[in-house]
Amino acid sequence: MRFDLEIIASWIEPGSRVLDLGCGEGDLLVYLKEKKQVTGTGIELSEEKVVTCIDKGLSVLQGDINKEVEDYADHSFDFVILSQTLQQVYEPATLIKELLRIGNKVVVSFPNFSHWRCRLQLLFYGMAPKTKQLPYQWYNTPNIRVMTLGDFRRFAQKKGFHILKEVAINTQNKDKQGKIIHFFPNLRATYGIMLIGNRNNEKNIN
Amino acid sequence: MDNTFAIVEPKKFKSSQSLSLESGKILEGVSIAYETYGELNPKKDNAILLCHALSGDAHAAGYHHKDSTKPGWWDTMVGPGKAIDSSKYFIICSNVIGGCMGSSGPSSINPKDGQHYALNFPVVTIGDMVKAQKLLLDHLGVPRLLSVIGGSIGGMQTLEWSIRYPDFVFSAVPLASAQRHSALAIAFNEVARQAIMADPNWRKGNYYNNEKPGLGLAVARMIGHITYLSDDSLRNKFGRRLQDKKDFSFNFDADFQVESYLRYQGSKFVDRFDANSFLYITKAADYFDLKTQHCAEGQPLSSFAKAKAKFLVVSFTSDWLYPTYQSRALVKAMKKNNLDVSFCEIKAQCGHDAFLLPNPQLSSLISGFLDRMKKEFQLGHAF
Numbered sequence: 001m002r003f004d005l006e007i008i009a010s011w012i013e014p015g016s017r018v019l020d021l022g023c024g025e026g027d028l029l030v031y032l033k034e035k036k037q038v039t040g041t042g043i044e045l046s047e048e049k050v051v052t053c054i055d056k057g058l059s060v061l062q063g064d065i066n067k068e069v070e071d072y073a074d075h076s077f078d079f080v081i082l083s084q085t086l087q088q089v090y091e092p093a094t095l096i097k098e099l100l101r102i103g104n105k106v107v108v109s110f111p112n113f114s115h116w117r118c119r120l121q122l123l124f125y126g127m128a129p130k131t132k133q134l135p136y137q138w139y140n141t142p143n144i145r146v147m148t149l150g151d152f153r154r155f156a157q158k159k160g161f162h163i164l165k166e167v168a169i170n171t172q173n174k175d176k177q178g179k180i181i182h183f184f185p186n187l188r189a190t191y192g193i194m195l196i197g198n199r200n201n202e203k204n205i206n
Numbered sequence: 207m208d209n210t211f212a213i214v215e216p217k218k219f220k221s222s223q224s225l226s227l228e229s230g231k232i233l234e235g236v237s238i239a240y241e242t243y244g245e246l247n248p249k250k251d252n253a254i255l256l257c258h259a260l261s262g263d264a265h266a267a268g269y270h271h272k273d274s275t276k277p278g279w280w281d282t283m284v285g286p287g288k289a290i291d292s293s294k295y296f297i298i299c300s301n302v303i304g305g306c307m308g309s310s311g312p313s314s315i316n317p318k319d320g321q322h323y324a325l326n327f328p329v330v331t332i333g334d335m336v337k338a339q340k341l342l343l344d345h346l347g348v349p350r351l352l353s354v355i356g357g358s359i360g361g362m363q364t365l366e367w368s369i370r371y372p373d374f375v376f377s378a379v380p381l382a383s384a385q386r387h388s389a390l391a392i393a394f395n396e397v398a399r400q401a402i403m404a405d406p407n408w409r410k411g412n413y414y415n416n417e418k419p420g421l422g423l424a425v426a427r428m429i430g431h432i433t434y435l436s437d438d439s440l441r442n443k444f445g446r447r448l449q450d451k452k453d454f455s456f457n458f459d460a461d462f463q464v465e466s467y468l469r470y471q472g473s474k475f476v477d478r479f480d481a482n483s484f485l486y487i488t489k490a491a492d493y494f495d496l497k498t499q500h501c502a503e504g505q506p507l508s509s510f511a512k513a514k515a516k517f518l519v520v521s522f523t524s525d526w527l528y529p530t531y532q533s534r535a536l537v538k539a540m541k542k543n544n545l546d547v548s549f550c551e552i553k554a555q556c557g558h559d560a561f562l563l564p565n566p567q568l569s570s571l572i573s574g575f576l577d578r579m580k581k582e583f584q585l586g587h588a589f
Contacts, residue, residue: 057581060548
């Protein structure tokens with residue numbers, strides 16, 4: 001499993017109701033079902049991946065995450081997970097608001113655009129950065145909302161939700177291994193992972 | 207061909223109970239033709255009901271005789287080691303009431319006068335078909351269904367099951383189906399019914415002692431058949447190719463292969479299907495409407511409020527008779543009612559027919575879903 005997913009999994013409380021947006025082939029949901037006995041649902045766009053997930057015994061819907069989340073009643077889930085997808089969302093503020101409506105807590109992970117490699121490429125080569133985490137050219141990238149850890153904190157403040165937990169990580173080996181970054185995370189982390197909640201959820205911070 | 211390994215026996219159940227129908231009429235002495243595959247386990251928690259579509263029957267899998275070359279209508283999906291595995295599950299398939307493949311329908315004999323019912327057979331609904339299936343399952347000693355699976359009109363039955371008998375149905379798999387027919391689907395059904403009723407041999411349904419309304423039924427089948435295919439599949443299969451000739455005949459014989467194919471499908475259907483049953487079953491499908499039948503007033507998405515089942519909904523990209531938006535509407539209503547639902551739209555060229563054709567994606571979806579249902583049913587999760 002991807003290193004960021006391991007961290008996310010460690011945040012999920014046993015027996016909770018989990019929605020995984022862009023669940024891919026369902027690695028995280030399978031892990032959470034087995035290790036934490038969660039009731040899990042996934043949403044995934046690709047037919048092939050949906051078939052793989054359902055074949056593995058997961059409950060998964062094929063569809064666009066922006067549309068699919070609208071149908072759920074308020075507080076349908078304890079945790080909603082949006083891993084490595086926020087950078088591809090057209091209206092992130094609208095989506096996050098919706099996720100905080102259907103879920104009590106939301107986990108968001110995204111590539112950190114202020115990693116030193118990105119900075120160096122822009123500074124010395126004058127090129128739009130291309131990294132292992134953001135491997136596309138400017139003209140074919142699906143990642144239309146590149147952001148930094150700091151950007152996300154400011155975004156949270158402006159849009160009125162709380163960051164309950166925050167971890168910055170540096171990953172290697174196709175994101176399978178990694179370590180938590182404590183010093184200069186905005187410079188050294190390849191990904192940021194945030195647990196967010198509504199302002200009125202403040203008491204729930206553990 | 208030696209089919210000895212897969213011989214199945216057609217069975218019949220005659221209920222002593224009368225069935226009160228949605229129309230207010232009573233159907234006495236209901237007969238139901240059915241087949242079973244596999245064994246009901248001691249815990250009785252492995253039963254799966256299959257619901258057939260318009261022209262299907264109780265013969266879903268295997269062969270009736272060792273020399274038979276034609277297996278049941280879903281033999282690619284149902285059998286030992288297949289996606290709906292008869293070595294794990296006890297699988298039941300029955301002919302719908304109103305049909306003509308052994309269950310009570312307009313071609314059956316009315317016990318009151320010893321004549322064929324014809325149009326004296328009461329109009330039945332999808333709900334009535336499901337009530338009849340329930341009589342059969344009670345007779346077979348099935349206390350609860352692990353799953354109910356069906357495509358098209360069979361999918362409507364699975365939905366009806368999940369709402370009418372919520373505690374009886376652990377999971378349901380509606381394929382290429384909808385909570386109600388679109389105006390387009392009703393329109394095609396009406397043209398098909400008109401074709402039958404316009405045949406002079408139809409005689410207001412009383413043709414059982416005379417010649418059958420074969421031409422009308424054949425045209426009805428041809429219309430239906432077109433709606434089960436797609437632009438792509440017709441183009442790939444036939445294009446504009448001519449049938450056994452190099453040039454047009456300049457008369458009204460079948461010049462194009464597609465014409466010849468439809469004529470063949472139409473005439474083949476006349477041999478095995480009853481025209482009145484076609485009227486009854488299409489009407490039942492047109493009447494079906496989960497929204498008006500099961501929604502609370504002013505709450506258009508409450509149709510599944512009573513349901514408890516876990517669902518797998520599947521649609522097919524080229525199906526224009528039961529398009530994906532209808533399956534998505536089902537999924538939306540299920541989600542609004544906090545039900546466990548999985549959904550997949552399978553890429554397929556062959557239109558509505560896709561649910562009946564061999565498809566590895568569909569097989570994986572169904573077998574994976576059933577494996578999960580089996581585990582969760584045994585754990586006693588949902589109830």
